[in-house]
Amino acid sequence: MIVVAGQPLDIDSLTGEYPSNSLEYDLLRRMADSDGTYAYDSLSDLSFELTLRREIVAAARALARSRFSFAVFHKSRCNEEYWERTANGGFDLREGAVPSEAILDIYTNGREYATECATAILIVYYRALLETYGAERFNALFPHIYLMNWSRLDPLLRETGSPRAAADMLPGDRGYFRNPDVDPETPEWQGENVIILPDSLYYGHGIGVTRAQGIIRGLNAHRREGATQSAYLMDEVGRPDFKKLAGLYDEDAARGAYPEWGISHPRVSVMY
Amino acid sequence: MQRPSRNYSGLDQVRIRQGIDALRSAFHEIYNKDKRRAVMLLRDRRLTFSTLYILSQEIEESVHPYLGERLLAGLRLIDRVRADTGGSAQRDKSEHAALTWILETGYAEDGLDETYEEILERAVSVLINTYHDADILPKAADMIFARHREGRNIHDLTWAYFQSGHPDALKLIARRLSSADPSDSELACRLLHVDADDDPAGCRNAYRPYLRWLRDNDPYLYFTGESMQYASEPAYYRIDPERKYMQRGTPAYHREPIALTDDTERERLEAFAALPDEEKDLLAERSHRLHARGTAAWRRWMYRPIAEQIRTARAEGEGTL
Numbered sequence A: 001m002i003v004v005a006g007q008p009l010d011i012d013s014l015t016g017e018y019p020s021n022s023l024e025y026d027l028l029r030r031m032a033d034s035d036g037t038y039a040y041d042s043l044s045d046l047s048f049e050l051t052l053r054r055e056i057v058a059a060a061r062a063l064a065r066s067r068f069s070f071a072v073f074h075k076s077r078c079n080e081e082y083w084e085r086t087a088n089g090g091f092d093l094r095e096g097a098v099p100s101e102a103i104l105d106i107y108t109n110g111r112e113y114a115t116e117c118a119t120a121i122l123i124v125y126y127r128a129l130l131e132t133y134g135a136e137r138f139n140a141l142f143p144h145i146y147l148m149n150w151s152r153l154d155p156l157l158r159e160t161g162s163p164r165a166a167a168d169m170l171p172g173d174r175g176y177f178r179n180p181d182v183d184p185e186t187p188e189w190q191g192e193n194v195i196i197l198p199d200s201l202y203y204g205h206g207i208g209v210t211r212a213q214g215i216i217r218g219l220n221a222h223r224r225e226g227a228t229q230s231a232y233l234m235d236e237v238g239r240p241d242f243k244k245l246a247g248l249y250d251e252d253a254a255r256g257a258y259p260e261w262g263i264s265h266p267r268v269s270v271m272y
Numbered sequence B: 001m002q003r004p005s006r007n008y009s010g011l012d013q014v015r016i017r018q019g020i021d022a023l024r025s026a027f028h029e030i031y032n033k034d035k036r037r038a039v040m041l042l043r044d045r046r047l048t049f050s051t052l053y054i055l056s057q058e059i060e061e062s063v064h065p066y067l068g069e070r071l072l073a074g075l076r077l078i079d080r081v082r083a084d085t086g087g088s089a090q091r092d093k094s095e096h097a098a099l100t101w102i103l104e105t106g107y108a109e110d111g112l113d114e115t116y117e118e119i120l121e122r123a124v125s126v127l128i129n130t131y132h133d134a135d136i137l138p139k140a141a142d143m144i145f146a147r148h149r150e151g152r153n154i155h156d157l158t159w160a161y162f163q164s165g166h167p168d169a170l171k172l173i174a175r176r177l178s179s180a181d182p183s184d185s186e187l188a189c190r191l192l193h194v195d196a197d198d199d200p201a202g203c204r205n206a207y208r209p210y211l212r213w214l215r216d217n218d219p220y221l222y223f224t225g226e227s228m229q230y231a232s233e234p235a236y237y238r239i240d241p242e243r244k245y246m247q248r249g250t251p252a253y254h255r256e257p258i259a260l261t262d263d264t265e266r267e268r269l270e271a272f273a274a275l276p277d278e279e280k281d282l283l284a285e286r287s288h289r290l291h292a293r294g295t296a297a298w299r300r301w302m303y304r305p306i307a308e309q310i311r312t313a314r315a316e317g318e319g320t321l
Helices: A023-033 A043-065 A099-108 A117-133 A135-141 A155-161 A212-220 A242-255 B010-018 B020-033 B035-042 B049-058 B061-066 B069-083 B093-109 B114-129 B134-149 B155-163 B167-178 B182-192 B200-205 B207-220 B241-246 B263-273 B277-293 B295-302 B306-315
Strands: A002-004 A038-040 A083-085 A091-093 A174-178 A191-197 A201-204 A208-211 B221-223 B237-239
Touching: A002 A023, A002 A043, A023 A043, A038 A043, A043 A099, A043 A117, A043 A191, A043 A201, A043 A208, A043 A242, A099 A117, A099 A135, A117 A135, A117 A155, A117 A191, A117 A242, A135 A242, A155 A242, A174 A212, A191 A212, A201 A212, A208 A212, B010 B020, B010 B035, B010 B049, B020 B035, B020 B049, B035 B061, B049 B069, B049 B093, B049 B114, B069 B093, B069 B114, B093 B114, B093 B134, B114 B134, B114 B155, B134 B155, B134 B167, B134 B182, B167 B182, B167 B200, B167 B207, B182 B200, B200 B207, B207 B221, B207 B241, B241 B263, B241 B277, B263 B306, B277 B295, B277 B306, B295 B306
Parallel strands: A002 A038
Antiparallel strands: A083 A091, A174 A191, A191 A201, A201 A208, B221 B237
16 A cells, blocks of 8 residues: 555556556556555655666666676775775775766776675665766765675665565565575675566676576575575565655755755656 | 794795795795705695795695695685685595684784685685584684774675574674774674664673673574675574573574474464564563563463563563663
8 A cells, every 4th residue: 555645545646657567657556556555755755766766676777787797895896996995895986086977887887897796786776876866966965985785884875784574575675585505615695685676587796687586596506515495585675765865855856955966957757 | 023933834934034925935946946845845734824825826736646635625725715616625524624724824814815815714614604613713703803903804704703603603792892992892782783872982881781681591592694795784693582482492593493382382472473573572571581580470470361461561661671
């Protein structure tokens, strides 16, 4: 069920906004049919979440198509023009580098980058936020970017590092396949962070876009001798705080509160 | 200039006195002139793994048959890490001994380079996951904290450490809560999920209360398998609230179902399992405290309807740790 401003939402009233074959329409339908409750203060908050989910899916597919490689943190690499590789294998935005350009460089110069799956998901989030907010706002909101597993997240993305049980696994959510019998010499295969895509597909860095069985097969191929347990998809998901992120968009869109961010071409169609 | 003791091999003495480049160059010269002597120097029982690692690229396969199992196991592990391949190693006592040697003689040089760090992580991981060797936990804990102080990678090392599922893993981390080094106490707080409001002083003061908490809850703890790959603040271990509520501790540190003795226990546990987490925690703590005071009162309480148990637990303000 979807609730907006305390009232159940009839999604038929929104069919004019989203074509029936769009990802947003599919999301609306699944949320409306869910046993869980998706509550929003306003239609614009709902619209923002649909847009950001769409962009997360698009950013995941684009990263899968790029030549961005898999490597363990000890062997990670990045384009030093934009990023400084830290002693623990993370990537720190270089002083003076433009955040939006640095994120886009990972997509355009993928062959210069390699890291693990958790960091790849972070990159997907940043790209999706860049597409949603536009470069100027994105650069103002994320002047310092650090890419390295979930341990030092930007406060605006903190919730993505805390998977929780959810009524549904929706496109744009972060899922996790756990591999309990992983080969102790390849701990990078202890699990796979994935972005949930439409049509029962998943994007996992190092494996690509595939069905659950494809991810499980990839993980099971890296189990210890005599393993008895298969890898499996956990029932918890990581999600950004859509409401918090929508507030950052709306505040400006509605009141022009942050003219220094200079949003001239907002990419979210706010519905009222 | 350092003066190494006589407990070091000749090659180690060169490394310690003159540095890595001098070691490589001296070994290179000996190796090219007299392979038999080079092999003899390598086979010195005092040789450290760090020296073997530094020289590994000089050592050709043709001399492998003369090196002995320990050195060969070390070289094979180095090769697997360099080639990014998984464990196809022979798993047996000789590998266990070789990995122990790698860690014992190699950990002092952790940080030599990133490949070396990865090799030591793999040694720790196999010793814990395959050989269930808890004796190495103190060294592994030292490595985690030393790396963290220097901003180096602890991602896989921490995973391997908690895979031990051993109670000492928590105690060894807890000792760092009271460390004078804020970096240590902050990491200990984070790994143990001690809530100190990001205050290093709060972490330091948490040492004794944490040990008390650990002693109280030890029979109900289990390790979750969570890691830094999964979450920002992985819960490496948790209390099993059902075991604590039923006062049925277990020496195993993995979650396993309680063996129920009769229908009454089954019904009680089913009612408990249907509660929200907050009420489960409340009742588990209340049950534990009552049981500690005396089993007769605890039994009477356990036979009360669950709604009444919740009411009394709330009324008495218990349930907080």
